[in-house]
Amino acid sequence: MAIAGSHILVFPYPAQGHMLSLLDLTHQLAIRGLFITILVTPNNLPTISNLLSAHPTTITALLLPLPPHPSIPHGVENVKDLPADGFQAMMKALGDLHDPLLDWFNNHPTPPVAIISDMFLGWTHHLACHLGIRRYMFSPSGAFALSVIYSLWRYLPKRNDPENENEEISFPKIPNSPKYPWWQLSPLYRTYKEGDPTTEFIKDGLFANMVSWGVVINSFTELERVYIDHLKQEIGHDRVFAVGPLLPPGDKTIERGGPSSNEVLPWLDTCPPQSVVYVCFGSQAVLTNEQMEMVALGLERSQIKFVWSVKEPTVGHVAGKYGRIPSGFEDRVAGRGLVVRGWAPQVAILSHESVGAFLTHCGWNSIMEAVVAEVLMLTWPMSADQYSNATLLHELNVGMKACEGAETVPESGELAELFRKSVSEETRVERERAREFGRAAKEAMGENGSSLKELNRLVANLSLVEE
Template sequence: MSISDIGTGSHILIIPYPAQGHILPLLDLTHQLATRNILITILITPKNLPTLTPLLSTHPTTITTLILPLPPHPSIPHGIENVKDLPLGGFKAMMLTLGDLYNPLLNWFHNHSNPPIAIVSDFFLGWTHRLACELGVRRYAFSPSGVFALSVIFSLWRYMPKRVDETNESEVVKFCNVPNEPEYPYWQLSPIYRVYVEGDQESEFIRDGFLADIESWGIVINSFTELERVYIDYLKVEVGHDRVFVVGPLLPPEGDVSGRGGPTSNDVLSWLDKSGSEKVVYVCFGSQTVLTNKQMGVVANALQKSGVKFVWSVKEPTVGHDAADYGRVPTGFEERVAGRGIVVRGWVPQVAILSHDSVGVFLTHCGWNSIMEAVAAEVLMLTWPMSADQFSNATLLQELKVGIKVWEGANSVPDSDELAELFRKSVSEETRLERERVKELGKAAKEAVGEKGSSVGELDRLVANLSH
């Protein structure tokens, strides 16, 4: 039986969470499932429909859309359908609002001539497990986070650790049940968890969602066996079955690495072509994080003092950020570093940049997609986690010896001299061992998604399970 025949006749529903870091890896998984002849419907809101254009053009007969408007919520202005456009603090409201799609989905299922036999939905949509149970189909939770981070998240919501001193944000919380017994100051735990109030309807809805992830028929994770084997084994024990499918790195199809998410920035790639092998530091803090002007000044000063070549992707202020206080590149900086570095405002083709031979180091906020892309590209990481699972991700990178700690926290400001020295050191022979280690992991990542690789086998096992 060929790969394209594995899922013949099976129809599944894919439900993404509307944030770029969640949508993109789930769409990459959708592509992989479509190539294995699974019939797919993707639930999407009208504003996010253009995100599907490449996928729909690649699989015009295999993938269809279910377009449903985002239900109203007092905290979400009319017309906003993506987390990146939300006011600060709107993340929780988005999770609750999407839960109101329950009845429209129920009606759609009951009126469909060939309803899906399974639901694959983001782990922020735990309520879809209850929907699946009511419909008598299987629900698979999709995790855009890695296995280690997911283990910490599940441990939080299942065991609900408490502080001894409710006023001490620095009190350490230990996860003794997770391998290597990680521990974090309370302020580094999930922000959703930290605002949990027992008995509060909204808080209980969110907790029930994460517990439903644990109870779901299967869990699909964007990672690969060789990266997180010990945590994969642990998670299977924790959820009580082996239907944990580790299918990454989930990356865009070949040929789509430059254009994903927006137009290609040819100037960046042309500049990199002239910059020498593995000597460029790439600086980017993801699609959500906007640095304060003070942080911007420290990064700029460090880049200038270090003497390294660099590409700096600057996220400009969005809803909830005062343009006077956030995202401003210091006056004259670009002139002072002309020829040695470039600043790009807005979207950049990150996969293409990391994959370029000239890029050797990545200063990152430790979002999981960025980590997967950097590992696959064999690029050493400097870690500055800001929030959510990023602290767990940074722990894993340091444990694997492919990440060097810079700083921690969205409100913290590193010393510019120390950061400059890290930039200089990162492209020198002083990090040779770390570079060799990330190259080993990068080769393992490529093998995982290659012919007879571990992730290819996991994808086939997933499709067989979906089609059962």
């Protein structure tokens, strides 16, 4: 039986790369008549302020303080400000919200009939089972990366030589049989220690993901059909909903992620179509000074136009070792290059007609934004699902390899040649492929599009209750 206006709990993981797309999904659910409670820790309330003001009668916030954890500095709630092992600490700490959340459910006059929560919150599956409701896992990664993650935890591959970081691990059950050296696998998997309370908790949560009622993915059928079908086969049902690309509504794209520089878009207006390379490594990655120097040299030698978004070092970065722009660089490239310190309006930049290529860390949000913008990607994966994402881009011929690894220092001459090539006629085939997938992405979210149908199927499924 379907119930109109069902109440749903949405629980994002409090890191920007995870939150943004789930908040965009929440907007889509709200405009389709669902009532939503969104759980956030107090420090993340500003992140959802626009969403709350856009839906004052259908979305409410549930504020629960982040439980203490010895690895989390006092008062710090956002993973991008945590030390390198912050993800594990945060996942474990958030698990302590189980009992406060249970109390809230039990005392609510009309409690939610379903939970949609991030893949790092697998424990919410057990909470849902206890309450007799359904839990849907939201994946901020694509179907291919999720296939690799599932395969790791389901089949638990090991190295023959425990000392060899370069030993290849193969995934024969996944279409196209990908292989990765050990060091490129998920850090959560590589650091798993049997019997350790934190890593056992994480393992249990990832197993819980595989048996949750449904899976929601920020991707679209035309991009990842073979891997979406594989996931359905692997988990044994068709409740895998590819509802992407999830982007902010209407003209909100320029604001996505926070405040930004106002000079970029007017400067891009002065550049010829498809002539600019955009360089950005997401909300967490910060380049070492050596890497900064090679990227700067590459941009300088290439003679192309560029926008470079440079993130400031944060907690966990050794002072003076990261993020330094080489002395005199900005003067030498004045007129043909722009350095933006802090957050840049990425969606708006990628969508600008002057931007032809994007050097990216291959975070999934960045990939979705670039696909919609029909921009060729230059790949430099650094961690987590980014290696799988880069594989997909190369497989689809919409990405070209620039570098790989958080510590790897690229050769500036090779970067310069890649930058030059990426906005030239030499990459005509790849750029046409990018345009094809961009058109497919827009069609997927348009009337009668595959993702729009999946979104409506998800809403119908969320609204079902047992008779």
